[in-house]
Amino acid sequence: MIKFHPSEQHLFHYVTGDLTPAMLMMVGTHVDMCPHCQNEIQHIEESLAQKVFGQAQVPAELTEQVSFFDGESMLASIMSQTPKRITPVMRQDVPNELVLEGKRFQLPGTLARNQHRVGEWQKILGQMWRAPVHVGGEDVLTFIYMDKDTRVPEHTHKGREATLVVNGVFNDERSEYRDGDFIFVDDSVIHTPETRHEDCLTLSALDAPMHFTSGLSRLLNPFSSLFFK
Amino acid sequence: MQTVTTPKLERKHMSSAQPDDPDHAAALLALVANEQSRQAFSELFHYFAPRLKAYATRQFGNEQTAMDLVQETMTNVWNKAHLFKPDRGSASTWIFTIARNIRFDFLRKNKHRQHDLSADELWPVLAETNDSLDDDYALDDDLLMQQLAGYCESLPKAQRTVIELIYVEGKSQQEVADALGIPLGTVKSRTRLALQKLRELINSDD
Numbered sequence: 001m002i003k004f005h006p007s008e009q010h011l012f013h014y015v016t017g018d019l020t021p022a023m024l025m026m027v028g029t030h031v032d033m034c035p036h037c038q039n040e041i042q043h044i045e046e047s048l049a050q051k052v053f054g055q056a057q058v059p060a061e062l063t064e065q066v067s068f069f070d071g072e073s074m075l076a077s078i079m080s081q082t083p084k085r086i087t088p089v090m091r092q093d094v095p096n097e098l099v100l101e102g103k104r105f106q107l108p109g110t111l112a113r114n115q116h117r118v119g120e121w122q123k124i125l126g127q128m129w130r131a132p133v134h135v136g137g138e139d140v141l142t143f144i145y146m147d148k149d150t151r152v153p154e155h156t157h158k159g160r161e162a163t164l165v166v167n168g169v170f171n172d173e174r175s176e177y178r179d180g181d182f183i184f185v186d187d188s189v190i191h192t193p194e195t196r197h198e199d200c201l202t203l204s205a206l207d208a209p210m211h212f213t214s215g216l217s218r219l220l221n222p223f224s225s226l227f228f229k
Numbered sequence: 230m231q232t233v234t235t236p237k238l239e240r241k242h243m244s245s246a247q248p249d250d251p252d253h254a255a256a257l258l259a260l261v262a263n264e265q266s267r268q269a270f271s272e273l274f275h276y277f278a279p280r281l282k283a284y285a286t287r288q289f290g291n292e293q294t295a296m297d298l299v300q301e302t303m304t305n306v307w308n309k310a311h312l313f314k315p316d317r318g319s320a321s322t323w324i325f326t327i328a329r330n331i332r333f334d335f336l337r338k339n340k341h342r343q344h345d346l347s348a349d350e351l352w353p354v355l356a357e358t359n360d361s362l363d364d365d366y367a368l369d370d371d372l373l374m375q376q377l378a379g380y381c382e383s384l385p386k387a388q389r390t391v392i393e394l395i396y397v398e399g400k401s402q403q404e405v406a407d408a409l410g411i412p413l414g415t416v417k418s419r420t421r422l423a424l425q426k427l428r429e430l431i432n433s434d435d
């Protein structure tokens with residue numbers, strides 16, 4: 001059961017496409033995994049469609065902008081095309097599996113469709129690996145894999161961090177997070193994610209490099225941009 | 230020049246039911262999908278195109294871009310009406326998501342960003358896949374269409390019809406049930422039996 005969901009605002013802007021590429025991937029992947037949010041998305045789409053198309057008449061203030069609408073010639077030109085019908089539908093299996101350290105992970109649809117964007121895996125600390133996901137934009141989208149019994153040094157964020165559990169379990173001071181859980185923290189939060197008896201594959205979006213605060217900080221901080229950027 | 234945005238002229242084209250009635254809009258899309266009905270498409274166009282243009286003009290603040298969005302959206306409605314699945318939402322929601330995808334790609338192209346996501350990768354609204362099938366029913370990747378056609382010959386007629394409607398015409402199982410006037414459960418069991426039989430035939434050939 002998924003306990004942590006994106007905010008209503010995240011879902012809304014996912015529907016309109018007005019999030020950063022990294023956040024679109026994060027929210028989209030959560031939605032793939034979460035029937036509750038799939039339902040929300042459907043409601044948002046319906047209400048937006050209602051807003052755009054629902055009026056019995058196009059409101060006057062809009063028709064004023066729409067000064068000239070050559071509908072008939074456009075209509076004719078569209079209908080002069082022959083619809084491409086009866087496409088043989090053989091299921092083209094999208095490669096939806098990620099293999100890492102001998103383990104196989106099923107990827108939700110959004111990630112599976114974008115698997116070609118996943119860069120090379122690198123070991124970062126002890127039992128942690130990361131791979132960038134190249135989606136453009138200012139944010140940094142990263143796969144992070146932690147083997148069991150692994151701890152991320154305590155850190156704060158200069159910006160905001162969203163984390164999504166793709167597979168497995170991790171804990172921090174506040175809770176336990178499992179498949180599909182979506183966690184959004186801002187720069188006021190200090191936390192120490194760790195895995196215990198299970199490993200964990202997460203997807204993380206950062207809008208600024210992490211800032212480590214623990215005893216390891218001196219060691220790590222110069223590298224944090226390497227790790228997470 | 231006709232201005233279809235004026236309510237008076239717009240009304241003139243309408244029958245009693247209007248495309249803002251979800252059932253009527255879905256029926257019109259089905260007519261476009263199955264018969265390439267020009268009349269049904271014209272009715273959809275006269276309703277949706279001016280509203281799309283109003284939406285797009287507000288979004289882009291540019292009339293030419295807005296017209297491009299209208300044209301691209303309505304072209305997809307004409308060409309891909311068969312991908313509309315009435316059990317997943319209303320016709321206007323489907324058209325809205327097509328327009329949303331086109332808007333997203335327009336904005337992306339304007340920024341010239343190499344790595345940016347495409348709308349299809351995020352929201353596969355117009356993907357030509359048949360994801361209404363359960364995984365059990367998925368056929369192996371390397372199975373060729375022609376090979377399949379050959380094997381289909383040896384299926385019982387009832388199973389063959391179901392397989393053709395699903396895999397060749399891309400209908401959902403619910404649509405097949407509706408089209409043949411048989412229960413959904415029957416479509417599912419025929420599909421399962423047929424695929425089982427096909428797998429056996431293919432394996433015995435190896």
Ligand SMILES: [Zn+2]
Nearest residue numbers: 005034036037
């Ligand atoms: Zn959710």
